[in-house]
Amino acid sequence: MKRILRxxxxxxxxxxxxxxxxxxxxPETNQWVSLDTLVEEALQRNPELRVAEAGIAAARGEAITAxxxxxxxxxxxxxxxxxxxxxxxxxxxxHGVIGAxxxxxxxxxxxxxxxxxxRSVAGSRIALESLRYxxxxxxxxxxxxxxxAQQIEGLRQEQVESARVFAAxxxxxxxxxxxxxxxxxxxxxxxxxxxxxxxxxxxHIATAKVALNAMAGRPPTAQIRVAGALDGNFQLPGxxxxxxxxxxxxxxxxxxxxxxxxxxxxxxxxxSGRPDFTVGPAVEFDKEEQVYGLSISLPLxxxxxxxGEIQTATAAQQKAMAETERLxxxxxxxxxxxxxxxxxxxxxxxxxxxxxRDRLRALVGQAEKSYAQSATTLLIYLDARRTYFDTxxxxxxxxxxxxxxxxxxxSAVGVPLDSNIPKP
Numbered sequence: 001m002k003r004i005l006r007x008x009x010x011x012x013x014x015x016x017x018x019x020x021x022x023x024x025x026x027p028e029t030n031q032w033v034s035l036d037t038l039v040e041e042a043l044q045r046n047p048e049l050r051v052a053e054a055g056i057a058a059a060r061g062e063a064i065t066a067x068x069x070x071x072x073x074x075x076x077x078x079x080x081x082x083x084x085x086x087x088x089x090x091x092x093x094x095h096g097v098i099g100a101x102x103x104x105x106x107x108x109x110x111x112x113x114x115x116x117x118x119r120s121v122a123g124s125r126i127a128l129e130s131l132r133y134x135x136x137x138x139x140x141x142x143x144x145x146x147x148x149a150q151q152i153e154g155l156r157q158e159q160v161e162s163a164r165v166f167a168a169x170x171x172x173x174x175x176x177x178x179x180x181x182x183x184x185x186x187x188x189x190x191x192x193x194x195x196x197x198x199x200x201x202x203x204h205i206a207t208a209k210v211a212l213n214a215m216a217g218r219p220p221t222a223q224i225r226v227a228g229a230l231d232g233n234f235q236l237p238g239x240x241x242x243x244x245x246x247x248x249x250x251x252x253x254x255x256x257x258x259x260x261x262x263x264x265x266x267x268x269x270x271x272s273g274r275p276d277f278t279v280g281p282a283v284e285f286d287k288e289e290q291v292y293g294l295s296i297s298l299p300l301x302x303x304x305x306x307x308g309e310i311q312t313a314t315a316a317q318q319k320a321m322a323e324t325e326r327l328x329x330x331x332x333x334x335x336x337x338x339x340x341x342x343x344x345x346x347x348x349x350x351x352x353x354x355x356x357r358d359r360l361r362a363l364v365g366q367a368e369k370s371y372a373q374s375a376t377t378l379l380i381y382l383d384a385r386r387t388y389f390d391t392x393x394x395x396x397x398x399x400x401x402x403x404x405x406x407x408x409x410x411s412a413v414g415v416p417l418d419s420n421i422p423k424p
Contacts, residue, residue: 034227035143038216042139043132045217052128059121066117069110072102072280081286093287099295101280109276112268116261123257130250133415139215140416141407146208146226148400152393153205156198159389163187163194166385183378190382194389230399232349234406236342237417241409245335249414252331255324262317269313273306275299334412342405349402352395364388 043049077097084090170187173179210220218224246252277298284291367384370376410417 031222031224032227033224035140038143038212038226039136039139041216041218042135046135046215048131049128049135052124052131056121056124056128059117059124063114063117063121066110066113070103070105072100073278075099075101095284095286097282097284099280099282101278101295101297103276103278105276106271106274109268109271109274112264112271116264116268119257119261119264123254123261126250126253126257130254130414133250134411135215136416137407137411139212140410141404142208142212142215143226143228144230144400144403144407146205146212147228147230148396148403149201149204149208150225151230151399152396153198153201155389155392155396156194156201159385160191160194160198162385163191167191186378186382190385197393230396230403232346232399232402234342234402235346236339236409241335241339241413242332245331245413246328249331251414252324252327255320255327259317259320259324262313262320265313266310266317269306269309272309273301273304275301331412331414335409338405338409338412342402342409345398345402345405349395349398352391352398357392357395360388360391 075098077099079095079097080092081095082090082092167184167187167190170179170184174181174184209222209224212226213220213222213224275298277296279294279296282293282295284293364384364387367376367381371378371381406417
């Protein structure tokens, strides 16, 4: 019975072996992914986000430390006391001092320290938010690049197929004596040129895939194709972009927090010259007596009155304010430039109207019919085909330029804008 069972298992394995080998040797197919999926993967897998989250946790720990009071101190001083009455032998016995002390900070120091720590937490949170925005913007830009490359590839494949059919027809016409060798050679050259353009577009796709895979945390060679279509809907949002950017740009918000921290730093430097004092009880005892007291100690600001710390903190505050002004000017320049680039890209895209593209298709169709009926020359037909495919390629490149200009504008503003994103 066991022998029969082993034979059956071996037989089933032999039957399944070709299928398993075919599955192992089958090439990896393209996986269709949407923009939302890619953004979600990038936000989940990007290690920089974990670094930023750890920074927030560290800042929270510093805030807890800043709120804590200093620990009290206990001291014990053991010793020996020798008493030698006149004319009598001396006597030695234990003598000790026990003391306790609590540092009491000058009023305002702890408050400023807490405020500085809380501002650090707020700055870390904004930095994390800014990083999430930047990752989304980078993924979106790479997504648009790959989407445009895919559309151009589709156009080039159509061009290759058209050139292949034409080359085959030209060979038949030449072999039948209806056309010269020049027509066949010209058709072959046109076919080679179309293949070259196709491979060039496929190279652009490979490069765009590597960039997008890296951002999404996928293997660089993962075979993906992005879902969607570029339709030219990249208009300016209906808002004052400069006001929106100066209010919401994360870099400017982080700098605002740094300005607050610089101001608190000046207050902390001024308070550093104020003395903290230590208060606590003390007990001195031996076998004959006990002495109780209250100790108070504080440093005397003779040599260091904190002038250097105040000057350094004031300079840091001035530097932070100047950095804010520089950053505002940079944001205004970047937003204005990106807005103008998007306007220019949209104006160029508007030249390729649907009516013009329909007329272009009709023109190449008419040229094909005329050439088939020997009503037009070879060069006119080839020129019509070349004009059709080159113009549509320029149109797709203009779509990509408009998408890139929109991404550039979002990057200058610092946050994603409400826009119509191509959907699968």
